[in-house]
Amino acid sequence: MARVALVTGGTRGIGRAIVERLKADGLLVAAGYSGNDEAAAECAKSLGVMVIKGNVGNFADCKAAVEKIEAELGPIDVLVNNAGITRDGVFHKMTSEQWSEVIRVNMDSLFNMTRQVIEGMRERGWGRIINISSINGQKGQIGQTNYSAAKAGVIGFTKALALENARKGVTVNCVAPGYIDTEMVQAVPPKVLEGIIAQIPAGRLGSGEEIADTVSFLAGERAAYVTGTTLSLNGGQYLVG
Known part of the structure; x- marks a missing residue:
């Protein structure tokens, strides 16, 4: 029987790439979203997945x-x-x-969503929780004390929850992307984006598919012994400050 996956923020950008990959892996996938109905409808039609609207910052929405x-x-x-x-x-x-x-959206959502599924995973003796952090949660960023604090918190949440659930067959891991070629990054002014890319040793932005490949591994049977980790995908940028 196919396993079921839920990807929050799953109808655009990195989330959509993850949804597409997990669907290709044979999972039954639901993509969560908060506001862009047009993008959600297109995602549901083109990928053949369930889409579900709600605010991850609201516990009742997550439960529903x-x-x-x-x-x-x-x-x-x-x-x-x-x-x-x-x-x-x-x-x-x-x-x-x-x-x-x-x-609320980047940090509280981890409690709001994970609390809904953790007991069932423990009872069934199998589960995969994958949290998306950021390079800026690892090294900080000017103008992003709120975002950096939340994304650093994601890493701490991952480690503690992994310890609590390791003996129950539930793994908890974190992926920390650097700058990825999404609509949000492409909206950065060209000269600013050029400066960002110049700081990346790999010399380019990452792709959503590269993040999705990592999530696919962590979501599968081969990653049963991987828990409490943070995998950094940033083209070496973290090494150069």
Whole structure:
């Protein structure tokens, strides 16, 4: 019987690449999203996956989403916590709303989503939780104290949850991408983007497919002995500051 996966923020960018790869791997996949109905409809049509709307920063929304997915596809075996937002600004000018919104969507969402599925995974003796962090959660970034704090928290969450569930057949791992060729990155002014690429030893942006390949491995049987890890995919950028 095919395993069931839920990818939050799964209808665009890195999330969509992950959804496409897990579907190709033979999983039954649901893609979560929060607002872009057009992108969600296109994702559902072109990839043939279930899409589910809701706010990952809201516990009740997450509970309702998981209940709908499990009623249609079955118990969730693989959870990819990918949804995230940015509300950039230097800290001494940052508003409470900028801080709280990023923490709620990027950090609180891990509790809101994972809490819905962890008991079932433990009872069944099998589960894969994969959290998407960021290079900026590892090294920090000017103008992103909120985002960097949340993404660093993702790494700590991953390690602690991995320890709690290792004996139950549930692995918990983290992927920390660098700059990936998504719509969000392409929206960066060309000269700024050129400067970013110049700092990447590999000399290019990463692709969503490269992130998806890593998630695919972590979601499968071959990764049963891999837990509590953070895999960095940044073309060597972390090595040069």
